[in-house]
Amino acid sequence: MSLIDVRGLTVKHGGQLALAHVDMTIDRGEIVTIVGPNGSGKSTLLRAIIGAVTPDSGKITTAPGLRIGYVPQKLSIDPALPLTVRRFLGLPARVSRKVADQVLAEAGVPGIAEQQMSSLSGGQFQRVLLARALHVRPDILLLDEATQGLDQPGSAAFYRQIEELRVARGCAVLMVSHELHVVMSASDRVICLNGHVCCEGKPAHVASAPEYRALFGTGTGGALALYRHEHDHNHDHTHTHEAACSTTS
Ligand SMILES: Nc1ncnc2c1ncn2[C@@H]1O[C@H](COP(=O)(O)OP(=O)(O)OP(=O)(O)O)[C@@H](O)[C@H]1O
DSSP states (O other): OOSEEEEEEEEEETTEEEEEEEEEEEOTTOEEEEEOOTTSSHHHHHHHHTTSSOOSEEEEEEOTTOOEEEEOSOOOOOTTSOOBHHHHHTSSSOOOHHHHHHHHHHTTOTTOTTSBGGGOOHHHHHHHHHHHHHTTOOSEEEEESTTTTOOHHHHHHHHHHHHHHHHHHOOEEEEEOOOHHHHHHHOSEEEEESSSEEEEESHHHHHTSHHHHHHHOSGGGHHHHGGGOOOSSOOSSOOTTHHHHHTTO
């Protein structure tokens, strides 16, 4: 049985369609990456999976007793609020000193438990969020652009940590990433989303798909194409993102 099985997921925000008829699965131990332009519904999909967004239609089935560790895109903490890393890890449910120290070490930031959250670098902060996701002993980690704001070496180091954790813990990983080198090197599968699933499969398969090439282009200019998401295929449903797909075709 898949860890997560999403069938026909449709989500509207205030009447606006964010996701239309999305199907996807994730199996034990897999690393699956979701790519897509801004506003294409990536966060909405992750939030629907954790139950923070209610589907308008469709179904999300999870394996019995599935434990999800969620690392959000961003989290704002008032810098004036005195809050140590250890206390933050204990919100909302208390965590033992031993477990807190262990998950911080696993997330690559040992020994920072007594530091103030406001004193952390961007990379340390994201690793504390990762540590917080780890203490539920997740079967799957959901990472929503977890390296946003980190420099290239910082984000490469973060993803190496994820890879190590996947091996050490045997957990699956579902992540949203704009970093193409990560997507193509570290993923078992890639899902290209633009309100609907444009294409999906193993990185090599997706890389040769017309939808992917339209999205990423070829060579180093490809990353820019992410924001000019073109398509040479048709869809049989109307969707607000459709215009963005076809205007530059
Ligand atoms: N709480 C909300 N209320 C109203 N509209 C929302 C809400 N959350 C998301 N949306 C809208 O739904 C669409 C999809 O947003 P979502 O954040 O899922 O996209 P995304 O692919 O994660 O974008 P980004 O890459 O910019 O993070 C966007 O048009 C967004 O404005």
